[in-house]
Amino acid sequence: MKKAKSTVKKNTEAELLELLKRVLPKATHDAQLAVVIYQAVETELRTTARVVAFDKYCEKLELPNLEPKSIDAVKMQLAASFGDGDITVKPDAEEQALAIEIALPDGHQFTGAVKVRATDAGAGDDQEIVLKFVPFPVVLPGDQELVWFLAKRENMTPDEAGIALAKVEEEFWASKSGQKLLRDRVDRTFPEFIQRVPAGMMNELGLKRHYKTPEAIKVMRSLPPK
Numbered sequence: 001m002k003k004a005k006s007t008v009k010k011n012t013e014a015e016l017l018e019l020l021k022r023v024l025p026k027a028t029h030d031a032q033l034a035v036v037i038y039q040a041v042e043t044e045l046r047t048t049a050r051v052v053a054f055d056k057y058c059e060k061l062e063l064p065n066l067e068p069k070s071i072d073a074v075k076m077q078l079a080a081s082f083g084d085g086d087i088t089v090k091p092d093a094e095e096q097a098l099a100i101e102i103a104l105p106d107g108h109q110f111t112g113a114v115k116v117r118a119t120d121a122g123a124g125d126d127q128e129i130v131l132k133f134v135p136f137p138v139v140l141p142g143d144q145e146l147v148w149f150l151a152k153r154e155n156m157t158p159d160e161a162g163i164a165l166a167k168v169e170e171e172f173w174a175s176k177s178g179q180k181l182l183r184d185r186v187d188r189t190f191p192e193f194i195q196r197v198p199a200g201m202m203n204e205l206g207l208k209r210h211y212k213t214p215e216a217i218k219v220m221r222s223l224p225p226k
Contacts, residue, residue, distance in 0.1 A: 057112075133154070138150050168202055173193070191213075195213070
């Protein structure tokens with residue numbers, strides 16, 4: 001629907017310019033004046049279209065608050081769209097908005113404002129579903145009384161999590177950090193790996209480390225019957 005409206009507007013402007021081409025020579029015998037009037041109307045139509053487009057552009061910018069981090073994010077988007085322009089932003093706490101001024105090298109200037117509004121976290125059909133982590137305790141074959149408390153994505157089976165953990169360990173020792181540790185005579189063992197592996201490497205394969213050191217299994221004693 002928006003595309004259809006835009007097309008109709010463009011057609012209307014084109015029809016207006018075409019009408020001016022036919023009417024102006026009849027309305028005045030001054031050909032130079034007719035050209036000046038035509039160019040002035042054409043420029044005004046283009047300027048109005050640019051202003052409307054810039055206002056719509058500002059409406060799409062997200063500004064959850066007036067914190068420096070949020071303002072910097074808006075400035076980065078403006079710089080990406082108007083890289084050659086002189087961009088000035090000014091937060092307005094009273095109006096809860098960010099005033100924007102942009103001066104382009106060709107002389108055009110734009111002014112607008114981005115209102116503070118909460119982002120719609122549930123918008124969009126392609127939003128990624130974040131799966132929860134569930135416990136994934138791990139022990140070594142030679143010492144099954146020491147348990148590392150890890151976690152896995154809830155859609156992973158224990159076998160899949162085990163394969164992923166082995167892959168992360170292999171990739172860690174093959175990385176620059178892992179190779180440096182081996183050169184520094186660090187033992188290539190699971191305890192050393194689990195203590196030093198970056199959390200990001202674990203998360204990429206659906207794993208999480210709660211603690212870097214293992215805990216001994218606590219054997220509970222049964223209470224005597226009353």
